[in-house]
Amino acid sequence: KMNVESFNLDHTKVKAPYVRLAGVTVGQHGDEITKYDMRICQPNQDHMAMPGLHSLEHLMAEMSRNHTDKVVDISPMGCQTGFYWAMINHDDYEGILTLIEKTLEDVLEASEVPACNEMQCGWAASHSLEGAKDIARGFLAKRDEWAQVFG
Ligand code: HCS
Numbered sequence: 160k161m162n163v164e165s166f167n168l169d170h171t172k173v174k175a176p177y178v179r180l181a182g183v184t185v186g187q188h189g190d191e192i193t194k195y196d197m198r199i200c201q202p203n204q205d206h207m208a209m210p211g212l213h214s215l216e217h218l219m220a221e222m223s224r225n226h227t228d229k230v231v232d233i234s235p236m237g238c239q240t241g242f243y244w245a246m247i248n249h250d251d252y253e254g255i256l257t258l259i260e261k262t263l264e265d266v267l268e269a270s271e272v273p274a275c276n277e278m279q280c281g282w283a284a285s286h287s288l289e290g291a292k293d294i295a296r297g298f299l300a301k302r303d304e305w306a307q308v309f310g
Contacts, residue, residue, distance in 0.1 A: 174309060177305055179308045181195060199294060199298050207240070207294055209285055211293060213235075215290075216233065217274055218265075219263075260299065260302060269291075
């Protein structure tokens with residue numbers, strides 16, 4: 160039995176880029192954590208280079224929270240093909256698409272990567288603002304495909 164949701168996803172059947180609801184966890188008081196799979200690169204065909212991925216993580220971490228207080232965490236997948244967005248009490252698929260769109264538009268306007276220094280980051284040398292913007296630009300260019308998960 161496979162308890163990890165992603166291990167049950169057939170990665171040969173998905174068609175990046177997309178945004179997918181990957182799970183809902185309900186706490187004992189009824190609060191809900193919704194987890195979204197923001198898939199940027201086609202699995203096993205492409206992946207993000209670490210410096211751009213890392214800077215995009217920092218940029219989205221900060222800029223998404225300027226739009227909402229519902230972000231729990233935005234973290235990269237180890238396969239470097241996308242990010243997970245964990246949200247609290249935000250069961251609104253169209254809303255997450257709009258939030259991602261606004262956040263990435265902010266990324267394109269950024270003049271520096273937040274917190275890329277040795278006090279605030281665990282690998283401060285591994286960053287690329289231009290790499291992050293290239294990823295954001297490419298994902299935004301396919302906005303009309305985000306809601307289609309399978310090919
Ligand atoms: N992924 C974290 C930021 C780590 S630098 C977050 O809070 O979204």
